[in-house]
Amino acid sequence: MADTNPFPGENNTGHFWDDNLRELKNPPPRWWMIAFWLSLAWWVLYGLLYPMWPTPPWKLDETDQEFTQGMLDWSSIKEFERGMAQVEEVRAEYDQRIAAMSAEEILDDPGLLQYTLASSKVLFGDYCAACHGSGGQGNPGYPVLADNDWLYGGTLSKIIETITGGRKGNMIAHEKILSEQEVDTLANFVVNLSKGQPGSEEAWALFRGKGCTGCHGAEATGVIATLPNGSIVTVGAANLTDTLWRFRPGGYESAKHTILYGVNQTGVEQTRNAVMPAFGGAGSAEGRLDAEQIKKLAVYVHELGGGQ
Known part of the structure; x- marks a missing residue:
């Protein structure tokens, strides 16, 4: 200063x-x-x-x-509620049409199909993506929905049945039933089939003799029978002749593990877990879906790329 x-x-x-x-x-x-x-x-x-x-x-x-x-x-809440009321007003017309139509009819209506796919994306994200991935690609340990490989069938009726009632796989543990050599033979047999190889006569005889055809079918495709209308009968057993593996990473060790410890076996510590909760009807998972929501989801899953 x-x-x-x-x-x-x-x-x-x-x-x-x-x-x-x-x-x-x-x-x-x-x-x-x-x-x-x-x-x-x-x-x-x-x-x-x-x-x-x-x-x-x-x-x-x-x-x-x-x-x-x-x-x-x-208030922001009131603004949100007014916006939701406007959205519901627009949706009401389409949802009323969906309620009156079957899933097959929705597929035949291009405009309604697009609305169904758009509106079902949120449902899929809320209820399905945690296990099956945001695009149906399947997270580790859960089935892929974007391919054409289906354990219980990929028709719209089967998809609706699966979402509504859930699924719980079942394969007995063979640790105390088969010898070490038999387990090795069957594990290699599964790997060979996945590579497109026919499998040895010895392996086929063991596969049939131990009752594996009861679930995986006579041709190991997971199909027990084909009905005159083209529908297949299956209990959810895997197709052993393709390159897809239900439990990753696949291969000999994975096949051996499944054979030894089975799927969803009570009291078997190392058993595979494969349970999908029910989302409709009595006793369903918390936050269950109504018939229209299940219908929408079935169409969405069908159109992911692998619907039959």
């Missing part, structure tokens, strides 16, 4: 640094002051129109609102 003002007549405070740096007392521009007071007035007005001001503790009512509601009675 200088003892004398080196800039006489200038409107400064008398504080100087480095000889010529000083603090002036000029007022802000008039436009700036006008904008400042207008912004302050707007802040007060906003607080009167919208929720903002804290409510004194002694004035809290039974709703426990800790702020004023505002003269416009606006």
